[in-house]
Amino acid sequence: MVDAVIPRGPxxxxxxxxxxxMLYGTLIVVAAYYALPLYVMIVTSLKGMPEIRIGxxxxxxxxxxxxxxxxxxxxxxxxxxxxxxxxxFWNSVQILIPSVILSxxxxxxxxxxxxxxxxxxxxxxFTILIVGAFIPYQVMIYPLxxxxxxxxxxxxxxxxxMVHTIFGMPILTLLFRNYFTSVPEELFKAAxxxxxxxxxxxxxxxxxxxxxxxxxxxxxxxxGIWNDFLFGVIYTKPADYPMTVQLNNIVNSVQGVKEYNVxxxxxxxxxxxxxxxxxxxxxxxxxGIAAGAVKG
Amino acid sequence: MTSxxxxxxxxxxxxxTVLDNLNIxxxxxxxxVLLGASGCGKSTLLNCIAGLLDVSDGExxxxxxxxxxxxxxxxxxxxxFQSYALYPQMTVEGNLSFGLKNARMPKDEIKKRVARAAxxxxxxxxxxxxxxxxxxxxxxRVAIGRALVRDVDVFLFDEPLSNLxxxxxxxxxxxxxRLHHSLKNTMIYVTHDQVEAxxxxxxxxxxxxxxxQQLDTPTEIYNRPTNKYVAGFIGSPxxxxxxxxxxxxxxxxxxxxxxxxxxxxQNGAPGGPAWLGIxxxxxxxxxAAASLPVTAEVTIDLVEPMGSDTLAWATFAxxxxxxxxxxxxxxxxxxxxxxxxxxxRASLFDKTTEERL
Numbered sequence: 001m002v003d004a005v006i007p008r009g010p011x012x013x014x015x016x017x018x019x020x021x022m023l024y025g026t027l028i029v030v031a032a033y034y035a036l037p038l039y040v041m042i043v044t045s046l047k048g049m050p051e052i053r054i055g056x057x058x059x060x061x062x063x064x065x066x067x068x069x070x071x072x073x074x075x076x077x078x079x080x081x082x083x084x085x086x087x088x089f090w091n092s093v094q095i096l097i098p099s100v101i102l103s104x105x106x107x108x109x110x111x112x113x114x115x116x117x118x119x120x121x122x123x124x125x126f127t128i129l130i131v132g133a134f135i136p137y138q139v140m141i142y143p144l145x146x147x148x149x150x151x152x153x154x155x156x157x158x159x160x161x162m163v164h165t166i167f168g169m170p171i172l173t174l175l176f177r178n179y180f181t182s183v184p185e186e187l188f189k190a191a192x193x194x195x196x197x198x199x200x201x202x203x204x205x206x207x208x209x210x211x212x213x214x215x216x217x218x219x220x221x222x223x224g225i226w227n228d229f230l231f232g233v234i235y236t237k238p239a240d241y242p243m244t245v246q247l248n249n250i251v252n253s254v255q256g257v258k259e260y261n262v263x264x265x266x267x268x269x270x271x272x273x274x275x276x277x278x279x280x281x282x283x284x285x286x287x288g289i290a291a292g293a294v295k296g
Numbered sequence: 297m298t299s300x301x302x303x304x305x306x307x308x309x310x311x312x313t314v315l316d317n318l319n320i321x322x323x324x325x326x327x328x329v330l331l332g333a334s335g336c337g338k339s340t341l342l343n344c345i346a347g348l349l350d351v352s353d354g355e356x357x358x359x360x361x362x363x364x365x366x367x368x369x370x371x372x373x374x375x376x377f378q379s380y381a382l383y384p385q386m387t388v389e390g391n392l393s394f395g396l397k398n399a400r401m402p403k404d405e406i407k408k409r410v411a412r413a414a415x416x417x418x419x420x421x422x423x424x425x426x427x428x429x430x431x432x433x434x435x436x437r438v439a440i441g442r443a444l445v446r447d448v449d450v451f452l453f454d455e456p457l458s459n460l461x462x463x464x465x466x467x468x469x470x471x472x473x474r475l476h477h478s479l480k481n482t483m484i485y486v487t488h489d490q491v492e493a494x495x496x497x498x499x500x501x502x503x504x505x506x507x508x509q510q511l512d513t514p515t516e517i518y519n520r521p522t523n524k525y526v527a528g529f530i531g532s533p534x535x536x537x538x539x540x541x542x543x544x545x546x547x548x549x550x551x552x553x554x555x556x557x558x559x560x561x562q563n564g565a566p567g568g569p570a571w572l573g574i575x576x577x578x579x580x581x582x583x584a585a586a587s588l589p590v591t592a593e594v595t596i597d598l599v600e601p602m603g604s605d606t607l608a609w610a611t612f613a614x615x616x617x618x619x620x621x622x623x624x625x626x627x628x629x630x631x632x633x634x635x636x637x638x639x640x641r642a643s644l645f646d647k648t649t650e651e652r653l
Contacts, residue, residue, distance in 0.1 A: 184379050184381065186377040186378070186379045186381035186454075187379075187381045187383065189343075189346075189348050189368075189375070189377065189381065190375065190377060190381040190382075190383075190439075190442070191383070191394075192347075192348060192367075192368045192369065193346060193348075193368045193369060193373065193374065193375045193395070194369065194394050194395030194398055194442070194446075195367075195368075195369030195370075195395055195398035195399055196369075196394070196398050200398060204394075205383055208385040209384060209385060
C-alpha cells in the first residue's frame with residue numbers, strides 16, 4: 001500500500017490486460033479462419049492457368065488477369081451452351097423479383113391479419129402454418145411436381161415462383177405476425193375509431209411503421225431464393241436454370257481441364273448479389289431483427 | 297335526454313364472464329367516470345361502448361340509435377387512449393385529419409376543423425411536428441384533439457392520464473374538466489385513480505368483478521357508500537373498519553360500546569353482526585372531540601406527517617385506527633389523546649352481505 005490511489009472519476013481500463021489479449025486474439029483467429037477461403041478464391045480468380053499449376057494457392061497473383069471473370073460471365077460452357085453465367089444471372093433475376101414481391105406481399109397481409117384481426121381458429125391456422133416450417137422440403141417435392149404439372153406450370157418460371165412463395169410463407173408470416181403484434185394494440189383501436197378498415201389500417205398505419213421488418217424479409221427472401229439450388233433444378237428446364245444450378249454445371253463439368261480460376265470467378269459472381277444486399281442494408285437488418293425487443 | 301344507454305350488457309370470454317348484465321343510462325352532457333381496481337371490467341365496458349369488442353348479450357344505444365352492431369367509426373364516438381396511440385409516421389395535422397379523410401370529408405372542411413381543435417387545445421405551433429417530437433402532455437392533447445375534430449357526441453377516455461407524471465396529470469385533469477364545461481359533450485372516463493374520479497365526475501360508477509357496485513354522485517359515494525367494498529375503495533387514507541354488532545341502537549365492538557345516535561339506517565334499525573366504518577378525516581381529536589356523541593382516549597402508535605395533514609395511527613378496541621389531523625398538529629408517538637366522532641358520518645355494513653345498513 002505504498003501509493004494508494006484514491007478511486008475517483010472513470011475507472012482505468014488497461015489496454016493489454018489478459019482478458020483483452022484473449023478476446024482480441026480469439027477474434028482475430030476466427031476472422032482469419034473465415035476470411036482465408038475468400039482470400040484464396042479472389043487470388044486464384046485473378047491468376048492465369050499456368051500460375052495456378054505452380055500450386056502456391058496462397059501466393060498473390062504475379063500477373064493479374066481479369067480473363068477468368070470475363071470467361072465465367074460470358075463464355076463458360078454448360079453442355080452445348082456457351083454463354084457463361086450471364087444467362088443464369090438473368091434467369092435468377094427473373095425468378096427472384098416476382099418471388100420476393102409475391103411472398104412478402106402475401107406474408108405481410110397474413111401476419112397482419114393474424115396479429116390484429118383475430119378470427120375464430122386463427123391461432124390454429126397459425127400453428128398449422130408454423131408446423132409447415134418444420135416439415136422437410138424433400139417430402140413435398142414430388143407432390144408439388146404433380147400439382148404444378150396439373151396446373152400446367154411445371155418447367156415454367158412461374159411454377160418456381162409459386163414454389164418459392166409457398167415455402168417462404170411460414171417463416172415470413174411468423175416474422176410479420178410477431179412484428180405486428182409488437183405494435184401497440186391501442187394504435188389499431190384508434191385507427192378503427194377513426195374509421196379505417198382492414199386495408200386502410202394495413203396500408204396507412206401498419207406499412208409505414210414496418211420498414212425495418214420489410215427489409216429483414218427482403219434480405220431473407222433474396223438470399224434464400226438466390227441461393228436456392230434444389231427447387232431450381234427440379235422445377236425448371238435447362239433454359240431457365242437459375243444461376244446456382246448453372247454454376248454447379250460449370251464447376252462440376254467432368255470433361256476437359258479444371259479451370260480453377262474460372263470456377264472461382266463464377267462462384268464469386270454468384271455470391272455477389274446476397275453479399276451486396278447484406279452490405280447495403282446491414283444497418284436496417286439489425287434494426288429490424290432487434291425491433292420488438294425495444295419499444296420505440 | 298339519454299345520450300348513452302347500456303342495456304343488459306353481458307360479455308363472456310369463453311367461460312369467463314367479464315361483464316355481467318350491466319345497465320347504465322347516461323344523460324346528455326354528463327361526465328361519467330368508471331372507477332375500479334384493475335381487472336374489474338371498466339376498460340372492457342368502455343371498449344364495448346366504443347364497438348371495439350363484440351358483446352355477448354345486450355344492447356348499446358348512443359343518441360337515439362341502437363349501435364350494438366355498428367362499427368366504431370359509425371357510432372359517433374371519439375376515443376382517447378392511455379398510450380396516446382398517435383400514428384407515429386404522421387404529423388400532428390395528419391393525426392388529427394386521419395379520421396376525417398377516412399370519412400371523405402371535403403378538404404377545406406377538414407382544414408377548418410383541425411384549426412378549431414388546435415386552437416381549443418393550444419397545439420397550433422405543433423401541427424407540423426411528428427408525435428416523437430412532442431412531450432407526453434402534448435401528445436395526450438393531440439389525442440384528445442383527434443376525438444375533438446370528429447365532432448362526436450360522446451367522448452370516451454381510457455385512463456388518459458395514467459402515463460403522465462403527477463404534476464402534468466393534475467394540469468391535464470383541470471383541462472379536461474374545462475373542456476367538458478365548454479363543449480358540454482357526454483364523456484365517459486375510465487380510471488383507477490379516485491382523485492381523478494372525484495374531481496371530474498358528475499357521477500361515478502364503481503365497478504368490481506364486472507358488476508357496478510354503486511352509481512352515484514361523488515359526494516353520495518363518499519358519504520354514503522352502498523357496501524363495504526365501495527367504502528374501502530373510495531377515500532385515502534382508507535376508511536377505518538370496526539368489527540362488532542348493532543345492539544339496541546348502539547354499536548358494540550370488543551369491550552367498547554357507543555351510541556349510534558344520528559345514524560340514518562336504510563330500513564329500520566336491525567341488530568346483529570356488522571362493520572362500522574368511519575373515515576380518518578371524520579375523527580376529531582383534542583378539545584373539540586369532547587362534545588361529540590362518541591368519545592374515547594387512545595395512544596398514538598405511529599405518526600406519518602404529510603405536510604398538508606398528518607396521519608396518526610392508534611389502536612382502538614383491538615383494531616388499528618387511522619386519524620387524520622391537521623398538518624400542524626403537535627403529536628408524537630406515545631401521546632395519549634382524546635378522540636371523538638359523530639355517528640351520523642359513519643357507515644354501517646351487514647357482517648355477511650356487506651351491504652349498507
